[in-house]
Amino acid sequence: MPLPADDAVRAVVAQVGRAGTYRLLFSVLASHQGHDVPAALEHPSLADRDLPPLLAHLAESVPPGETDPTADLLGLGDLHQRLLADEERRSAGAWFTPWPLVEHLLDLSMPAGDDVTTVLDPACGAGVFLAAATRRLVARAGPAADVVDLVVRHVHGVDLDADAVELARVVLWLELLPWLDPAGPLPGLALRVGDTLGDAAPDHAAYDVVVGNPPFLNQLERATAQERVAAERVRREDPGLYGAYTDLSAVFLARAATWVRPGGRVALVQPVSLLAARDAGAVRARLAETCVVEGLWTSDGRAFDASVETCAPVLRRRMGAEAQGTVDRSGGVPPVPSPAVPAGDLGGSWGHLLAAGLGVPALVWRTDGALGDLATCTADFRDQYYGLAGAVEEGAGPGRAPLVTSGLVEPARCDWGERPTRFLKQAWQAPAVVLDRLPAELAAWAAARLVPKVLVGTQGRVVEAVADPEGRWLPSVPVISVVPERDRLWHVLAVLLAPPVSVHAATAYAGAAMSPTAIKLSARQVAAIPLPVRVEQWDEAASLLSDGQEAGLVEAARLMCTAYDVPPGPVLDWWLGRALRSPRGRPRSARPAPGRAHGR
Incomplete structure (x- = not known):
C-alpha cells in the first residue's frame, strides 16, 4: 500500500506532531489490511482531538495499490527521514539503511540454524532492522509459538529520538497485526527512548545479536555540549580506548561486543575509516582480543545519503580460546559476495581486509x-x-x-x-x-x-x-x-x-x-x-x-x-x-614541466 503524500502527512504533523501522526498512520494501514485497532489512537498527542477528519485526510491521500508489508515498512522509515530537517538529520547522524543491506547483515548475524533469541538495535531509529529480525524470529518459532510474547521479550531497541522510537513501535505492531487482539491494548514493546551509551545502557552479555546502523557523528571532540558529556563518560569508563578523533559509531561497536553473550554476533554499519583510522586503533585491538572477525561488508561506493564510505564488520564474541579464521567479504548494495581473505594481524590496522577486495597486490618485501x-x-x-x-x-x-x-x-x-x-x-x-x-x-x-x-x-x-x-x-x-x-x-x-x-x-x-x-x-x-x-x-x-x-x-x-x-x-x-595518470585522466608525459625544480 503506498503511503500518503508528504504534503498530507506534514499537514497532520502540524496538528498532532510526528508521534501522533505515526499512530494515525498505523490505524490507516491496519484498516487497509482488514484490522481495526482502536487502541492505536490512545496516545497523549491525540487526546481531545477530532480524529475522524485527520484519519480521513490521510486515508484519502493514499493512492490505490496492493498491500506490500515490506514496502510499507521501508516507506515509513523513509518518511521519518524526510520529515527531519536536513540539519536535524545531519546532527543526529540519521541515515536510512537500504533494505538489501538490512537483510544481508541479518543473514550474517542470524544465520539459519543458529539458536538466536534476543536481538538489540542500539540506535533503532524507525525500526527497520528490528522488523526484519522479527520476521526471522517468527518464522523460526513455529506455528505454536506465542508470537506477541516472543517479540515483546526478545526484540529490543533504544534511540535518542522519541518520535523515531514511536515509529519503531508502529512498525513492529504492523508486523504483529495477525496476532493482535483488536479488543485489547497494544502490547508494550522493549523499545526505550534514551542514550544507549549512558542512561539506557543495555545489560552486559544479555543478547544473541546486536545489529543496526548507529549514528555517524564524526569525531567525539566535535560533538555538541551534551554529547561531549557523554564522550567524557565513555572515556572514563574505558580509559585509553577512545581518542579525540574517534567516531561515535566506533564507541557503539566496542560497547556492542560487551552486550552480546559469548558466541553472540555484532553487525553494525560503520564509516570505512574504522578499518585504519589511528583513533580507532585501540577499538580494533580490543575487538581483536575479544571477538572473531567473521565477515566484512563494504559499500563499494556511498550506500547512504551521507557523504561517507561505509563498512560493516561481522564479529562473534569469542567462546574460550577460539582461533581467528579467514574473513568472508561482500560489497555493494545489493551485496555481492567476494572471496574470503586471510585475517592477518587484526591487532593493528584492518585496512588489509578492505585492500584485498580492491585489487591491491600481495606484498612480500625485505x-x-x-x-x-x-x-x-x-x-x-x-x-x-x-x-x-x-x-x-x-x-x-x-x-x-x-x-x-x-x-x-x-x-x-x-x-x-x-x-x-x-x-x-x-x-x-x-x-x-x-x-x-x-x-x-x-x-x-x-x-x-x-x-x-x-x-x-x-x-x-x-x-x-x-x-x-x-x-x-x-x-x-x-x-x-x-x-x-x-x-x-x-x-x-x-x-x-x-x-x-x-x-x-x-x-x-x-x-x-x-x-x-x-x-x-x-x-x-x-x-x-x-x-x-x-x-x-x-x-x-x-x-x-x-x-x-x-x-x-x-x-x-x-x-x-x-x-x-x-x-x-x-x-x-x-x-x-x-x-601514470594525469589529474584529468590522460596518460602523463615524462617530460619535466618548465619552471619546475626537477634537477640537482
Whole structure:
C-alpha cells in the first residue's frame, strides 16, 4: 500500500506532531489490511482531538495499490527521514539503511540454524532492522509459538529520538497485526527512548545479536555540549580506548561486543575509516582480543545519503580460546559476495581486509630501518592554514613563495601554476604567499619550511611525492614536509615513490582516506615507512630522480622494486596503472614541466 503524500502527512504533523501522526498512520494501514485497532489512537498527542477528519485526510491521500508489508515498512522509515530537517538529520547522524543491506547483515548475524533469541538495535531509529529480525524470529518459532510474547521479550531497541522510537513501535505492531487482539491494548514493546551509551545502557552479555546502523557523528571532540558529556563518560569508563578523533559509531561497536553473550554476533554499519583510522586503533585491538572477525561488508561506493564510505564488520564474541579464521567479504548494495581473505594481524590496522577486495597486490618485501631514521616528517595544523589568510596572492615574484596544496602534488611532479586549486574556499590559479606580510610566528614557520625537502600529498591513488631541492615551496595543510639529512633528498624521494611502499600503504591504511582506493598518511606513518635492503639499486634510483624527477620516474620505480627485493611484475603493474595518470585522466608525459625544480 503506498503511503500518503508528504504534503498530507506534514499537514497532520502540524496538528498532532510526528508521534501522533505515526499512530494515525498505523490505524490507516491496519484498516487497509482488514484490522481495526482502536487502541492505536490512545496516545497523549491525540487526546481531545477530532480524529475522524485527520484519519480521513490521510486515508484519502493514499493512492490505490496492493498491500506490500515490506514496502510499507521501508516507506515509513523513509518518511521519518524526510520529515527531519536536513540539519536535524545531519546532527543526529540519521541515515536510512537500504533494505538489501538490512537483510544481508541479518543473514550474517542470524544465520539459519543458529539458536538466536534476543536481538538489540542500539540506535533503532524507525525500526527497520528490528522488523526484519522479527520476521526471522517468527518464522523460526513455529506455528505454536506465542508470537506477541516472543517479540515483546526478545526484540529490543533504544534511540535518542522519541518520535523515531514511536515509529519503531508502529512498525513492529504492523508486523504483529495477525496476532493482535483488536479488543485489547497494544502490547508494550522493549523499545526505550534514551542514550544507549549512558542512561539506557543495555545489560552486559544479555543478547544473541546486536545489529543496526548507529549514528555517524564524526569525531567525539566535535560533538555538541551534551554529547561531549557523554564522550567524557565513555572515556572514563574505558580509559585509553577512545581518542579525540574517534567516531561515535566506533564507541557503539566496542560497547556492542560487551552486550552480546559469548558466541553472540555484532553487525553494525560503520564509516570505512574504522578499518585504519589511528583513533580507532585501540577499538580494533580490543575487538581483536575479544571477538572473531567473521565477515566484512563494504559499500563499494556511498550506500547512504551521507557523504561517507561505509563498512560493516561481522564479529562473534569469542567462546574460550577460539582461533581467528579467514574473513568472508561482500560489497555493494545489493551485496555481492567476494572471496574470503586471510585475517592477518587484526591487532593493528584492518585496512588489509578492505585492500584485498580492491585489487591491491600481495606484498612480500625485505626492509631495514625506517624513513624517520634519515628525515624529519612534519604535518602542519590549522594555525598555519588559517594564518595565511591575507598573505596569499596570485602569481610568483620576488618575496613570494608558491603555496602548494595537496591536490597539486603528483608522483615526481608539482602542478603549481599549471592547473587551478583551492585554498580557504577560494579558487586560485597560482597562489603564492607574500612573505613580508606574515607575522613573526608564521614567518619563523615559513623559514623552517623553505628548505630542500620532499612534499607528500594526501588522498592520492599512490603515495604522491615531489622533491623541492631549492626549498622554494610552502606546503598547505595537509601536505606533509619531509626534510632529509644532508645529501639524502633524492633517496627520500625514491623511497616515497617506490611501488612497494604504495602497496604497503594501500594495504595497511585502506579506509583512512575519503575514498577506499585513495591513500592517506599521517606524518608519523610517513616516518614509519620501511627502507629498502638493496642499497645499490636505491642509490641508482636516487641518481635517476636527481637528473630529472618525472623523466626518471618509471625506471626509478622499477629499480625500487628490486631495492625492496620485490619481483616487479604485479606490484609495478598496479603502481604504473595508478601513478601514470594525469589529474584529468590522460596518460602523463615524462617530460619535466618548465619552471619546475626537477634537477640537482
